[in-house]
Amino acid sequence: MTVAERVTFSGHETFPFRYTWLKKAVDAVDADEYAFHADDAMVKLGVGKNMVASMRHWGMATGMLSEAPARRGSRIRPQRATDLGRRLFRDGGWDPFLEDPGTLWLLHWQLVSVPERATTWWWVFNQYPGMVFTRTDVQEALQTLVAQRGWTRATPASLKRDIDVFIRTYAPQRRRNVLLEDTLDCPLAELGVMRASSRQQNFALIRSDHESLPDEVFAYALADYLRRRPSQTQTVTLEDLAFGEGAPGRAFCLDEPGLLGRLDRLEAVTDSGVVFDETAGLKQIYVHQVPDPVTLLQQYYESRAAETRNRWSQARVRRAS
Numbered sequence: 001m002t003v004a005e006r007v008t009f010s011g012h013e014t015f016p017f018r019y020t021w022l023k024k025a026v027d028a029v030d031a032d033e034y035a036f037h038a039d040d041a042m043v044k045l046g047v048g049k050n051m052v053a054s055m056r057h058w059g060m061a062t063g064m065l066s067e068a069p070a071r072r073g074s075r076i077r078p079q080r081a082t083d084l085g086r087r088l089f090r091d092g093g094w095d096p097f098l099e100d101p102g103t104l105w106l107l108h109w110q111l112v113s114v115p116e117r118a119t120t121w122w123w124v125f126n127q128y129p130g131m132v133f134t135r136t137d138v139q140e141a142l143q144t145l146v147a148q149r150g151w152t153r154a155t156p157a158s159l160k161r162d163i164d165v166f167i168r169t170y171a172p173q174r175r176r177n178v179l180l181e182d183t184l185d186c187p188l189a190e191l192g193v194m195r196a197s198s199r200q201q202n203f204a205l206i207r208s209d210h211e212s213l214p215d216e217v218f219a220y221a222l223a224d225y226l227r228r229r230p231s232q233t234q235t236v237t238l239e240d241l242a243f244g245e246g247a248p249g250r251a252f253c254l255d256e257p258g259l260l261g262r263l264d265r266l267e268a269v270t271d272s273g274v275v276f277d278e279t280a281g282l283k284q285i286y287v288h289q290v291p292d293p294v295t296l297l298q299q300y301y302e303s304r305a306a307e308t309r310n311r312w313s314q315a316r317v318r319r320a321s
Helices: 021-031 041-045 051-059 084-087 102-113 119-126 135-148 154-168 187-189 216-228 238-242 256-264 293-320
Strands: 065-067 079-081 194-198 203-205 235-237 274-279 282-287
Touching: 021 041, 021 051, 021 065, 021 079, 021 084, 021 256, 041 051, 051 065, 051 079, 065 135, 079 203, 084 293, 102 119, 102 187, 102 216, 102 293, 119 135, 119 154, 135 154, 216 256, 216 274, 216 293, 235 238, 238 256, 238 282, 256 274
Parallel strands: none
Antiparallel strands: 065 079, 194 203, 235 282, 274 282
């Protein structure tokens, strides 16, 4: 099991992130590194005080923001947009308004692939031994892990709140008699990786093909996974890719056909950098060269933009005729 140098079970102020938050966060820190600490932050960001803190948290947790060291004599750390954050959310970026399902899968990977960012998210998708669970199941397991690791800041109360936000990230809410703002689902609820029972007492991770997951985003996650592996082996088995800690097959809840289909297409997507092969019944990938993750995303978003331009062009031709 991965041993995290630090863990995060709080910071979201009990709010999952909303559709506009990550773009607002990137725009804000591009304009002012101390935007989240400014006296007028609530006015500029258009949210309440707790949501300002939550927006900052989710920017960091998804890797769209990074934190710089505090200046001498100050305890306040400035935030800056990461390269990926700018590429996605700046004006004219790849997908500033979260309209592409590929971006949602990318953000999901960003959350569940690093234990330090959003520990509950990482643990459930990488460590939980089953597919069905209750809030109590997760809390008891995490409390055991916390005791084993000596993570003193993780209290039962903070774990309970964190698990609730985790569930609300992926399971659409069906609540009555609450404010409209509190019923807004997190964008990641669209992914369909979690299903709740009718009374939201039991929850299940859903393994399927997840057709909305683009091959390029899967390859991005695979490249990220390969770079993080402790040993830079040239082969990785299908079992490791499907069930190994931090592996994209497990993180994306892919069933075997869904994983095999994407592995079969890897050679084309990675320009032969990674090739899937089955010899003598042994299914594995051969890593000739780990592809550049940013290049993979760029080719995906550029192809999507080209498809959009072609549709508009065809529509104009039909109208003209």
